[in-house]
Amino acid sequence: MPTIYLSPSIQPYNKYLTEGDEQYWMNRIADDMVPMLEQNGIKVVRNTPNTSLGQAIRESNAGNYDLHLALHSNAGPSNLAGKLRGPDVYYYPYSASGKRAAELIADELRKIYPDPDLVSTVATTRLAEITKTSAPAVLVEIAYHDNAEDEAWIRNNITVIAEALTRAVCAYLEMNCAL
Template identity: 55%
Template sequence: MPFIYLSPSTQEFNQYVTGGNEEQYMNLIADAMEPYLIASGIQFTRNTPQMTAASSIVQSNAGNYDLHLALHSNAAPAAMAGQVRGSDVYYYPTSARSRRAADIIAANLRDIYPIPSLVRTLPTTTIGEVARTRAPAVLIEFAYHDNVEDANWIKNNIEVIAQNVVLSLTEYFGIPFVTPQPILTGRVVTQGSPLNIRDYPSLEGNVITQAQNGDVITVVGEWQGWYVVHYNGRVGYASADYIDV
């Protein structure tokens, strides 16, 4: 199952023209993403506001992640402050996976950003969180926080943005997007045989582990007769027919 490094901005000094700051609002987006990530079976490690971009890179590189995702908002050069709008999604030019993730994220952002034509993907070899991570990486500049309309768009659409980004992640990883639900404790109920836990909600999915009859299992999401489950440190899909909740 996918495992990402989630890196909301640590730049509290970047003030929004409408009040608040970049670190604050990017962490609110990350907060809102978490239930969707959990329900959809995407595991994550997240940086903290006390960290920096450099320490986030170090922590990311110490793990084995399928994607490094940085969340930011933008600002125009001083001479153009407040005059620029748009969403930029940065990728590393020689990484096909980085570019593919950026393309998917940008395509979905066009569905929610007020001016779709101003959403674009851009290559970079200089942004550290894209160029210096072991995992393929994408950095999203959602909008310009020195522009009133863009700043208000971010502040008024935290949940919509979070849902949209997780939708993009599920498309990138090829798994279903699952709406959050209350996390439940279930019990495996079979005729005595083990319950297969798979990497995709289908009998064609690879078996990644098995739960035994009577075992306690955590249910974090549901999709078309399959539960997204946590069991013994593993995340996967199990048939809802064999779990009582």
């Protein structure tokens, strides 16, 4: 049975413009994803809001996971606060599997995000959940929570986002999943 480690944000201090925070909304997406993945024969282990980043990485590395998937929302630097939009899908540049997973996730997000041209994949060696996990890893910045349009899109599309991410995980695992 394929198994993934699902790691929604543990950052309640990243407040959304209208209500909630990054931790709350990313856990809502994960909450929707888990039953979808499980009903398709994919075992899911996930962190909890009380897990530290180090604990999440250690938990992921202690298992034999096919994918480590981290869910986040983004914020621009202070000089661009509220001006940036779009999902960014990060992967480790030396992981062909991580890059493949990132591309599949980006493809699915392009189908649902209002401006598909703003969805990008980004190679990085700076994010611990990408560089320190044993499994192929992807960190998805779903959209910008400091941008009013993106923040509303996240809040109003929790299930749609969860379905897109689930389709991408299924494609990565080469499974035909029903949603």
